[in-house]
Amino acid sequence: MSPEMSNSExxxxxxxxxxxxxxxxxxxxxxxxxxxxIPELIAKFVPEGREFxxxxxxxxxxxxxxxxxxxxxxxxxxxxxxxxxxxxxASYFHHPDSFAMIRGGHxxxxxxxxxxxxxxxxxxxxxxxxxxxxxxxxxxxxxxxxVKCIFVVTQHCTKQGSPKLVDECTYPLTGxxxxxxxxxxxxxxxxxxxxxxxxxxxPGVSFEYAQERTGAPLLPIAP
Amino acid sequence: MSPEMSNSExxxxxxxxxxxxxxxxxxxxxxxxxxxxIPELIAKFVPEGREFxxxxxxxxxxxxxxxxxxxxxxxxxxxxxxxxxxxxxASYFHHPDSFAMIRGGHxxxxxxxxxxxxxxxxxxxxxxxxxxxxxxxxxxxxxxxxVKCIFVVTQHCTKQGSPKLVDECTYPLTGxxxxxxxxxxxxxxxxxxxxxxxxxxxPGVSFEYAQERTGAPLLPIAP
Amino acid sequence: MxxxxxxxxxxxxxxxxxxxxxMVGGFGEAGSPIELIHALIDQGATGLTVINNNxxxxxxxxxxxxxxxxxxxxxxxxxRSLNSTVFPELYKAGKIELELVPQGTLAERIRAxxxxxxxxxxxxxxxxxxxxxxxxxxFGSREYVLEFGLSADFSLIxxxxxxxxxxxxxxxxxxxxxxxxxxxxxxxxxxxxSIVPAGEIDPENIITPGIFVNRVVLxxxxxxxxALVAAGVSYP
Amino acid sequence: MxxxxxxxxxxxxxxxxxxxxxMVGGFGEAGSPIELIHALIDQGATGLTVINNNxxxxxxxxxxxxxxxxxxxxxxxxxRSLNSTVFPELYKAGKIELELVPQGTLAERIRAxxxxxxxxxxxxxxxxxxxxxxxxxxFGSREYVLEFGLSADFSLIxxxxxxxxxxxxxxxxxxxxxxxxxxxxxxxxxxxxSIVPAGEIDPENIITPGIFVNRVVLxxxxxxxxALVAAGVSYP
Numbered sequence: 001m002s003p004e005m006s007n008s009e010x011x012x013x014x015x016x017x018x019x020x021x022x023x024x025x026x027x028x029x030x031x032x033x034x035x036x037x038i039p040e041l042i043a044k045f046v047p048e049g050r051e052f053x054x055x056x057x058x059x060x061x062x063x064x065x066x067x068x069x070x071x072x073x074x075x076x077x078x079x080x081x082x083x084x085x086x087x088x089x090a091s092y093f094h095h096p097d098s099f100a101m102i103r104g105g106h107x108x109x110x111x112x113x114x115x116x117x118x119x120x121x122x123x124x125x126x127x128x129x130x131x132x133x134x135x136x137x138x139x140x141x142x143x144x145x146x147v148k149c150i151f152v153v154t155q156h157c158t159k160q161g162s163p164k165l166v167d168e169c170t171y172p173l174t175g176x177x178x179x180x181x182x183x184x185x186x187x188x189x190x191x192x193x194x195x196x197x198x199x200x201x202x203p204g205v206s207f208e209y210a211q212e213r214t215g216a217p218l219l220p221i222a223p
Numbered sequence: 224m225s226p227e228m229s230n231s232e233x234x235x236x237x238x239x240x241x242x243x244x245x246x247x248x249x250x251x252x253x254x255x256x257x258x259x260x261i262p263e264l265i266a267k268f269v270p271e272g273r274e275f276x277x278x279x280x281x282x283x284x285x286x287x288x289x290x291x292x293x294x295x296x297x298x299x300x301x302x303x304x305x306x307x308x309x310x311x312x313a314s315y316f317h318h319p320d321s322f323a324m325i326r327g328g329h330x331x332x333x334x335x336x337x338x339x340x341x342x343x344x345x346x347x348x349x350x351x352x353x354x355x356x357x358x359x360x361x362x363x364x365x366x367x368x369x370v371k372c373i374f375v376v377t378q379h380c381t382k383q384g385s386p387k388l389v390d391e392c393t394y395p396l397t398g399x400x401x402x403x404x405x406x407x408x409x410x411x412x413x414x415x416x417x418x419x420x421x422x423x424x425x426p427g428v429s430f431e432y433a434q435e436r437t438g439a440p441l442l443p444i445a446p
Numbered sequence: 447m448x449x450x451x452x453x454x455x456x457x458x459x460x461x462x463x464x465x466x467x468x469m470v471g472g473f474g475e476a477g478s479p480i481e482l483i484h485a486l487i488d489q490g491a492t493g494l495t496v497i498n499n500n501x502x503x504x505x506x507x508x509x510x511x512x513x514x515x516x517x518x519x520x521x522x523x524x525x526r527s528l529n530s531t532v533f534p535e536l537y538k539a540g541k542i543e544l545e546l547v548p549q550g551t552l553a554e555r556i557r558a559x560x561x562x563x564x565x566x567x568x569x570x571x572x573x574x575x576x577x578x579x580x581x582x583x584x585f586g587s588r589e590y591v592l593e594f595g596l597s598a599d600f601s602l603i604x605x606x607x608x609x610x611x612x613x614x615x616x617x618x619x620x621x622x623x624x625x626x627x628x629x630x631x632x633x634x635x636x637x638x639x640s641i642v643p644a645g646e647i648d649p650e651n652i653i654t655p656g657i658f659v660n661r662v663v664l665x666x667x668x669x670x671x672x673a674l675v676a677a678g679v680s681y682p
Numbered sequence: 683m684x685x686x687x688x689x690x691x692x693x694x695x696x697x698x699x700x701x702x703x704x705m706v707g708g709f710g711e712a713g714s715p716i717e718l719i720h721a722l723i724d725q726g727a728t729g730l731t732v733i734n735n736n737x738x739x740x741x742x743x744x745x746x747x748x749x750x751x752x753x754x755x756x757x758x759x760x761x762r763s764l765n766s767t768v769f770p771e772l773y774k775a776g777k778i779e780l781e782l783v784p785q786g787t788l789a790e791r792i793r794a795x796x797x798x799x800x801x802x803x804x805x806x807x808x809x810x811x812x813x814x815x816x817x818x819x820x821f822g823s824r825e826y827v828l829e830f831g832l833s834a835d836f837s838l839i840x841x842x843x844x845x846x847x848x849x850x851x852x853x854x855x856x857x858x859x860x861x862x863x864x865x866x867x868x869x870x871x872x873x874x875x876s877i878v879p880a881g882e883i884d885p886e887n888i889i890t891p892g893i894f895v896n897r898v899v900l901x902x903x904x905x906x907x908x909a910l911v912a913a914g915v916s917y918p
Contacts, residue, residue: 029448031657051447053611053657057785058709059855061655062611074711074906075856081710081763088645089611091652092854094861094889095709096561096793099786100629103562103806106657129811134770135782136762141812142786145805146562176809252684254893274683276847276893280549281473282619284891285847297475297670298620304474304527311881312847314888315618317625317653318473319557319797322550326570326798327865329893352575357534358546359526364576365550368569369798399573558802561790564821566802585800585830594821615886650851651887 062090144175285313367398471603475671501533504675558595560629601631612659711907737769740911794831796865837867848895
């Protein structure tokens with residue numbers, strides 16, 4: 001382990017900064033599904049002049065922010081089972097219709113968390129495959145199979161310091177070759193036929209620092 | 224041709240009487256789809272103390288009678304494209320839902336017209352198969368494939384005097400072995416593994432008279 | 447910001463290209479987007495494949511599009527309605543192709559196309575001439591045929607009320623094919639009798655969520671096909 | 683005459699037999715028919731196969747049914763929710779079977795079961811461990827797996843308002859699996875927060891037409907699962 005890796009100082013983007021950085025890359029007017037965890041934070045950072053419509057697969061298009069304390073409704077929740085609100089222009093629908101939106105290719109963009117992303121775009125985010133794990137998949141496989149563009153937002157490494165961006169996933173796949181871009185605390189990376197193409201390093205992060213924490217070659221930004 | 228067959232006197236049931244006879248055999252509370260022609264008349268004859276809910280496959284459950292003159296709505300029509308009304312408790316739905324009702328086995332009973340019915344229950348009612356005919360099927364094949372019980376109501380013979388109840392259909396099938404009962408001007412007949420089982424002769428009609436006009440053996444009513 | 451309203455019928459259909467597959471809503475005249483169809487006639491696209499339950503009546507709306515020679519192929523369940531003369535004549539003359547699909551299979555194929563389902567099995571048409579050429583399989587004790595999802599380059603539909611997000615509600619039995627075709631069209635173009643601000647349609651009552659809609663054009667007093675046919679109108 | 687109201691929860695579930703397949707509506711607590719599930723616990727049927735998106739939380743509702751040992755098999759997409767401990771323990775002990783189905787595939791399989799579609803193809807799960815054992819086929823340039831329709835002997839669902847014909851409307855995201863399960867249940871049993879005379883629900887706004895519903899029982903003030911769990915309630 002390099003000296004930097006044991007550095008307790010925060011290097012790279014915070015969770016909020018990662019979410020804000022993702023939001024910058026979402027085109028105006030997009031229909032967006034946000035996974036649980038860091039992706040949920042993205043809703044706070046819609047850039048000036050743009051409008052995104054959030055889809056939650058349990059049956060709401062036009063999802064708004066969390067309700068004020070005490071004003072929530074246990075029958076108005078998101079896919080993470082947290083209470084939310086509905087914006088003007090929202091609509092409710094049943095599960096087959098909601099997943100027709102996903103599986104029929106009508107959602108423009110989905111932002112998900114990850115356990116591992118391989119250099120060919122394989123995503124593992126539903127199970128560690130452990131013999132004792134209770135398998136639980138929810139809508140993750142539907143989203144990666146059906147949504148046109150898949151962004152992943154995740155810490156670059158696990159809490160134990162292992163790379164989450166890998167040569168090949170060791171965990172069970174959510175979908176093969178489905179990821180388009182990865183946003184981490186350290187970098188923005190695009191999946192290309194040649195592998196992990198670096199798009200941008202977070203402020204204060206060097207190429208070497210990011211490469212050391214990545215399980216496959218990072219292709220440098222073209223000069 | 225027997226002397227009786229050229230008799231211009233009306234023998235057997237009228238169209239209204241046939242419709243009324245069918246209605247007597249529909250259980251209370253049934254969800255019923257009525258085909259075009261004589262079946263449409265059945266709605267006038269709901270027996271005392273029973274309630275049927277009529278489904279029209281273009282998207283209405285709880286169809287009521289024709290509107291009063293001048294009160295119709297060109298966007299409230301039945302499958303025959305005639306203006307209808309909606310009763311209290313009615314609902315509108317789109318085509319996939321409407322045909323899910325039919326194809327999913329949710330309609331209890333369907334009454335259809337026929338070109339031919341074979342002794343094994345084969346029904347032909349959508350095309351004469353002529354080389355010059357424009358084929359047009361509508362919802363007929365969905366109805367016979369999906370509805371639990373299929374009644375046919377039809378004149379016993381064509382205008383030319385040929386039997387419509389036949390040994391084997393010569394016209395293209397709507398569905399194989401789908402008919403349960405046949406109501407004609409002359410008789411009520413059940414399709415059984417042994418063929419056309421006579422259930423009832425219309426008033427004034429003899430067994431021989433009906434048999435002469437039927438293209439396969441009529442099994443007499445058990446004494 | 448999101449606003450799917452377009453100014454005119456002409457601009458709504460401007461990019462429909464020759465050879466496109468076009469779904470057209472409606473069952474008979476109920477739900478038929480006559481004004482959009484007439485705009486498409488004016489626009490000139492030809493060699494179209496059109497998916498509709500019927501083939502129009504008289505010489506207006508879909509029948510007029512067919513009469514103008516713009517339709518190479520119809521996919522429908524019932525091309526033989528009352529007052530339908532344009533299609534039968536062209537069909538008998540061998541000038542238009544027909545794919546006949548049972549009505550429920552047509553509806554389900556359109557939904558499948560919109561829902562990402564490439565194919566499904568159904569009992570409808572088994573044992574009839576319409577099973578010819580279809581793959582068959584037994585599930586349980588029953589035979590089924592394999593049918594394929596249908597999608598379109600453009601869908602033209604009519605509704606009663608819309609908002610700028612493209613959320614729609616329909617009128618009575620004019621709903622028919624609209625919701626499924628909105629799902630199955632790559633570009634879904636809607637004519638609406640009224641357009642209200644976002645939030646005015648109760649989110650519980652929206653039938654077609656805006657995600658399925660690309661363009662909304664206001665047609666406040668749409669014509670009725672039966673009235674035009676009765677008056678002997680021939681478009682254009 | 684048609685009146686689908688039944689007097690009590692007990693009579694609504696009285697004929698659910700041992701070994702039955704039971705669909706239970708709800709996504710998490712939203713739409714969960716807790717009172718019907720508790721009546722089923724009281725009724726005693728066992729060896730059930732239950733279809734629900736989750737496996738309940740705490741020791742009320744679906745989790746209580748599982749805890750009581752009545753469920754032989756769960757078919758669900760996400761058996762690992764917050765406060766879900768009953769199912770994981772039984773599963774690890776090998777005392778309950780699990781069929782894990784992606785959420786969209788689950789929803790579509792239920793709809794297919796209700797719509798007479800024995801099987802359909804979908805891209806979901808291709809290239810993952812959940813494709814194992816499934817038939818695969820290529821349409822166009824893409825691979826798909828074959829999935830089968832699901833139906834049930836009984837469906838238990840919750841709605842906001844019903845009428846005596848069984849027409850239903852739901853509340854916000856509590857709609858979720860209700861409409862599809864109503865279609866796929868041979869006997870569909872509904873608990874409703876209110877029952878109004880026929881005609882009071884606008885026919886344009888009915889989400890589940892009464893044809894899919896067999897019994898309606900009034901539960902005016904249904905309990906909320908999260909409140910029961912927070913209070914540490916264990917049923918019975």
